[in-house]
Amino acid sequence: MAEFTTGEAVALQLPVARIPTRAAAFVLDLILQIVLGIVLLIVVMLVTRGDDSSPWFAALMLVSLVTVLVGYPVFWETVLRGASPGKLALGLRVVRADGGPVDFRHALTRGLTGAIVDFWMLGLFGLIAVASSVCSPHARRVGDVLAGTVVVHIRQQLSLPALAIPPAWLTGWSAGLELTGLPEDLALAVRQYLTRVDSLTPGAQHEIGQALVTAVCARIGSPVPSGYPPVQILGSVIAERQRRSLPAVPLPPMSYAPARGSSGFRVGANID
Numbered sequence: 001m002a003e004f005t006t007g008e009a010v011a012l013q014l015p016v017a018r019i020p021t022r023a024a025a026f027v028l029d030l031i032l033q034i035v036l037g038i039v040l041l042i043v044v045m046l047v048t049r050g051d052d053s054s055p056w057f058a059a060l061m062l063v064s065l066v067t068v069l070v071g072y073p074v075f076w077e078t079v080l081r082g083a084s085p086g087k088l089a090l091g092l093r094v095v096r097a098d099g100g101p102v103d104f105r106h107a108l109t110r111g112l113t114g115a116i117v118d119f120w121m122l123g124l125f126g127l128i129a130v131a132s133s134v135c136s137p138h139a140r141r142v143g144d145v146l147a148g149t150v151v152v153h154i155r156q157q158l159s160l161p162a163l164a165i166p167p168a169w170l171t172g173w174s175a176g177l178e179l180t181g182l183p184e185d186l187a188l189a190v191r192q193y194l195t196r197v198d199s200l201t202p203g204a205q206h207e208i209g210q211a212l213v214t215a216v217c218a219r220i221g222s223p224v225p226s227g228y229p230p231v232q233i234l235g236s237v238i239a240e241r242q243r244r245s246l247p248a249v250p251l252p253p254m255s256y257a258p259a260r261g262s263s264g265f266r267v268g269a270n271i272d
Contacts (some may be wrong), residue, residue: 012150014099016138017092022151026126028086033068036268040064069115077107082149093154094144098188101244106147113143143262148184167232173225174240181219187241190216197231209234 017052044064048057076084082094082102094102094110116122118129120139129141190212190252197205209230217224225233 014095014154017090017137017153018152019133021090021092021153022133022139023093024086025086025090026237029073029084030086032085033072036072037064037068040067066115069120070111073114074104074111074218077102077110087151091153094149094150094151095154096184097148097150097193098184102147102149105232106149109147110143110149113146114141117142146191167228167236169223170228170232170236171240174236177220177226177237177240179220179241179244181221181236182216182237182241183219185213186212186219187238190238194231194235194238206230 035105039247041061041064044057044060047060048054051057073084077094080088087093088197094106096102096106111141114120114123114129129143132141132145133139136145138144140150144150193208193212197209200208206229213224213230213233216234220237
């Protein structure tokens with residue numbers, strides 16, 4: 001069992017998938033990849049009329065190989081948000097290191113690393129992946145380390161997490177931000193700061209918050225909004241980042257008026 005701090009600053013306990021279960025899921029996916037490879041081989045033979053001296057034959061065979069080894073896992077993990085047919089059968093899912101859902105970037109990193117390092121070209125038919133998983137406390141292969149992901153057991157869909165509610169006066173600013181430049185480790189530091197801010201002294205709140213605001217705004221290419229405390233700026237960024245990563249959810253109408261001395265940022269409006 002491992003603890004993840006989610007994008008909504010919620011501690012989440014999930015069981016990490018170990019080698020036997022992951023190997024079983026890999027074998028199931030491998031069977032489907034072999035079937036896909038046979039189908040593509042038949043297509044290539046029909047298109048080139050079996051002429052293996054044709055340049056089209058070599059090109060189509062290369063495309064077919066990349067499709068089977070890289071395209072298959074990348075496609076399924078992108079469409080199914082971290083799952084594949086083999087993983088679904090075993091109740092497994094790939095999640096980010098903070099417990100959030102993966103996207104195409106994570107799937108592509110895992111897929112390319114799996115084909116080149118973990119399993120096939122340099123992986124000695126999975127020996128590298130097994131060695132990496134054994135040495136990792138969360139059973140991460142090289143592709144997981146590079147992508148910042150973990151494979152966990154999830155037998156049922158997780159309920160929507162608690163939503164971060166940003167200050168209303170900063171929603172317009174945060175909605176126009178380009179957040180793709182914000183790295184996972186910096187975002188996690190911001191979430192942890194927002195979770196612990198009430199336990200910090202006023203001096204520590206301002207000093208740590210200001211350093212995080214400067215780092216975040218530098219990464220996303222935005223000037224620091226003037227006249228707002230760091231906790232409000234950081235809360236708006238994290239809330240907007242979360243809003244873009246979650247499916248559209250109708251929010252109940254709410255009125256917001258900050259209490260005297262409050263930060264104007266909340267984490268924990270649950271949606272069922």
